[in-house]
Amino acid sequence: xxxxxxxxxxxxxxxGSGTRFWPLSRRRRPKQLLPFAAGRSLLxxxxxxxxxxxxxxxxxxxxxxxxxxxxxxxxxxLPADNLLVEPVGRDTAACVGAVAWRLAVERPGALMAVLPxxxxxxxxxxxxxxxxxxxxxxxxxxxxxxxxxxxxxxxxGFGYLELGAExxxxxxQAVRRVARFIEKPDREQAEAFVASGNHLWNAGxxxxxVTAIEQAIRTHLPELAAGLDGLVAxxxxxxxxxxxxxPRVSIDFGVMEKASNVLALPVEFAWSDIGSWSGLxxxxxxxDGVRIGDIQALDCDGAILVSDGPLVAAIGVPxxxxxxxxxxxxxxxxxxxxxxxxxxxxLRALGRDDVL
Amino acid sequence: xxxxxxxxxxxxxxxGSGTRFWPLSRRRRPKQLLPFAAGRSLLxxxxxxxxxxxxxxxxxxxxxxxxxxxxxxxxxxLPADNLLVEPVGRDTAACVGAVAWRLAVERPGALMAVLPxxxxxxxxxxxxxxxxxxxxxxxxxxxxxxxxxxxxxxxxGFGYLELGAExxxxxxQAVRRVARFIEKPDREQAEAFVASGNHLWNAGxxxxxVTAIEQAIRTHLPELAAGLDGLVAxxxxxxxxxxxxxPRVSIDFGVMEKASNVLALPVEFAWSDIGSWSGLxxxxxxxDGVRIGDIQALDCDGAILVSDGPLVAAIGVPxxxxxxxxxxxxxxxxxxxxxxxxxxxxLRALGRDDVL
Numbered sequence: 001x002x003x004x005x006x007x008x009x010x011x012x013x014x015x016g017s018g019t020r021f022w023p024l025s026r027r028r029r030p031k032q033l034l035p036f037a038a039g040r041s042l043l044x045x046x047x048x049x050x051x052x053x054x055x056x057x058x059x060x061x062x063x064x065x066x067x068x069x070x071x072x073x074x075x076x077x078l079p080a081d082n083l084l085v086e087p088v089g090r091d092t093a094a095c096v097g098a099v100a101w102r103l104a105v106e107r108p109g110a111l112m113a114v115l116p117x118x119x120x121x122x123x124x125x126x127x128x129x130x131x132x133x134x135x136x137x138x139x140x141x142x143x144x145x146x147x148x149x150x151x152x153x154x155x156x157g158f159g160y161l162e163l164g165a166e167x168x169x170x171x172x173q174a175v176r177r178v179a180r181f182i183e184k185p186d187r188e189q190a191e192a193f194v195a196s197g198n199h200l201w202n203a204g205x206x207x208x209x210v211t212a213i214e215q216a217i218r219t220h221l222p223e224l225a226a227g228l229d230g231l232v233a234x235x236x237x238x239x240x241x242x243x244x245x246x247p248r249v250s251i252d253f254g255v256m257e258k259a260s261n262v263l264a265l266p267v268e269f270a271w272s273d274i275g276s277w278s279g280l281x282x283x284x285x286x287x288d289g290v291r292i293g294d295i296q297a298l299d300c301d302g303a304i305l306v307s308d309g310p311l312v313a314a315i316g317v318p319x320x321x322x323x324x325x326x327x328x329x330x331x332x333x334x335x336x337x338x339x340x341x342x343x344x345x346x347l348r349a350l351g352r353d354d355v356l
Numbered sequence: 357x358x359x360x361x362x363x364x365x366x367x368x369x370x371x372g373s374g375t376r377f378w379p380l381s382r383r384r385r386p387k388q389l390l391p392f393a394a395g396r397s398l399l400x401x402x403x404x405x406x407x408x409x410x411x412x413x414x415x416x417x418x419x420x421x422x423x424x425x426x427x428x429x430x431x432x433x434l435p436a437d438n439l440l441v442e443p444v445g446r447d448t449a450a451c452v453g454a455v456a457w458r459l460a461v462e463r464p465g466a467l468m469a470v471l472p473x474x475x476x477x478x479x480x481x482x483x484x485x486x487x488x489x490x491x492x493x494x495x496x497x498x499x500x501x502x503x504x505x506x507x508x509x510x511x512x513g514f515g516y517l518e519l520g521a522e523x524x525x526x527x528x529q530a531v532r533r534v535a536r537f538i539e540k541p542d543r544e545q546a547e548a549f550v551a552s553g554n555h556l557w558n559a560g561x562x563x564x565x566v567t568a569i570e571q572a573i574r575t576h577l578p579e580l581a582a583g584l585d586g587l588v589a590x591x592x593x594x595x596x597x598x599x600x601x602x603p604r605v606s607i608d609f610g611v612m613e614k615a616s617n618v619l620a621l622p623v624e625f626a627w628s629d630i631g632s633w634s635g636l637x638x639x640x641x642x643x644d645g646v647r648i649g650d651i652q653a654l655d656c657d658g659a660i661l662v663s664d665g666p667l668v669a670a671i672g673v674p675x676x677x678x679x680x681x682x683x684x685x686x687x688x689x690x691x692x693x694x695x696x697x698x699x700x701x702x703l704r705a706l707g708r709d710d711v712l
Contacts, residue, residue: 312687330670
């Protein structure tokens with residue numbers, strides 16, 4: 001009988017289409033395709049991180065039609081059958097469910113690790129050890145395993161895990177029950193969580209048996225389960241019509257917050273979801289700030305200067321983000337980088353599809 | 357006998373190749389060709405300002421080989437023979453001298469008004485009245501006439517005229533002798549000049565008889581006069597070889613500061629030489645600052661946002677200059693706009709001819 005690691009599939013969710021990295025990110029070039037991993041895309045780096053652990057035949061990438069071609073081009077080694085293309089994104093529960101329903105038929109007994117494609121992780125070997133321990137824990141306990149990151153600041157943009165009782169360590173990796181999931185807290189709560197030492201950031205990385213997540217979806221999201229049953233019954237040709245009708249809900253909110261058999265593995269590696277241009281500085285920046293592309297800077301220590309074409313010349317602006325492409329340029333103080341969303345909303349309202 | 361106005365030629369100096377408006381200005385697209393005059397170029401606006409006063413046949417434009425094609429394209433009405441192309445720029449004395457030497461042969465008795473091509477002037481009719489009065493004064497007194505601008509701030513980047521005795525007004529226009537020219541003063545001097553009420557900015561606009569300026573050049577710049585004599589004797593074909601050997605000196609320093617028969621006409625119209633991106637705000641800016649091209653701004657009142665192609669999206673940067681072209685983008689605080697020169701020097705040292 002194969003060990004849990006040999007039954008492990010790694011499922012990479014690459015359907016995002018964030019607007020926070022505009023103008024570098026566009027409809028057809030979302031964040032996970034941006035070269036924020038030492039010149040490689042975040043997606044490519046995500047796959048390469050797990051490739052030493054699982055063969056390409058056990059890597060599954062889920063994406064949406066709009067970016068499918070770019071995703072496939074980024075991963076030429078991926079078997080065509082392992083790229084699942086959603087006609088439209090229906091949030092993470094549908095995405096996870098679609099893969100689970102398929103594996104349940106094709107590879108009964110499989111385990112799934114689910115990873116976002118647009119995060120930065122410091123130590124790939126540590127990630128692989130954690131995923132292996134997660135697979136063992138999911139297998140041994142029939143549990144839904146979630147990876148949790150030790151919070152370093154009272155971030156109000158993340159969900160948190162409140163830890164419960166300890167479970168026997170697996171492969172030297174601490175394992176805890178999850179007492180509850182907490183949606184994005186307010187500042188005061190977040191500060192208490194950081195102080196408590198008993199809360200982790202929900203990093204959106206999971207490990208479970210296909211049977212366990214299928215059962216959990218049937219229990220907590222029966223409408224989604226019925227939709228997925230219908231999809232399987234109708235065959236792949238019907239996805240275009242049926243997929244958009246699946247309920248739109250996250251796996252965190254739809255399943256993890258409601259399930260009882262949830263375990264947490266605190267991770268030891270550095271992690272960031274780089275949620276905005278200013279977040280990029282923490283991940284990629286040296287003392288000089290961030291420099292990507294053709295940049296000339298005078299007195300701009302700390303500035304985030306990015307180009308995928310034009311020369312960017314910056315003088316005396318240490319606190320700004322400048323992002324330049326052939327057809328659009330963004331200038332914003334680092335402290336206001338979140339406002340890029342509002343700007344993109346405005347461009348959408350103005351019908352500026354030429355730059356979106 | 358024709359009046360002084362009917363003998364007047366307007367000579368427009370369009371050979372400049374400043375770097376202060378980089379990245380919009382380039383080697384082949386200097387400041388005078390930039391669309392800073394309500395969508396028209398400064399050169400075009402300069403010509404259109406005097407066109408109601410003199411026919412195109414009496415407008416002469418002097419430029420350098422590198423930008424000659426662009427200048428000609430900007431002024432299709434200009435007779436080809438009225439575009440004088442210097443093989444290389446040799447400063448303003450050579451430029452003025454070359455035109456004077458030619459008119460002395462072709463149009464003896466002519467008067468010349470000499471105008472820069474890259475300044476902004478508020479009231480074209482007032483300029484024309486001043487030039488007509490200047491022509492009359494130059495004709496009546498055999499003088500070198502310079503137009504002076506009432507200083508509005510202790511600018512240390514300009515030369516100043518110190519006024520002497522009053523001369524009888526001409527056509528309602530006050531006329532003063534010039535006691536002396538002062539090169540760029542220090543701050544203290546400049547403040548004293550503004551306070552005195554007896555000093556004007558030297559705006560680089562002149563009127564004189566061809567015979568008067570020819571004589572002044574023969575007296576004060578004999579080496580230049582000899583060079584120009586040689587050019588005339590050798591014929592136009594020799595310019596490529598001989599012109600670069602002319603001495604490099606400004607008409608202000610080489611002639612005006614040394615001549616005794618200099619008169620000043622204080623001008624009444626608004627004037628700016630827009631010496632930098634921040635200078636542009638004073639000339640073109642409303643309360644919102646400057647907006648040229650495809651701009652989207654949130655909370656950027658006062659910013660100078662210019663594009664000749666890409667969309668520029670600026671958020672929360674009220675004090676900056678952003679200039680975007682297809683291949684280069686500049687970001688600098690308005691207060692440091694002068695540093696663009698240092699940046700261009702660096703690009704030159706780096707051999708970045710692709711963006712210069």
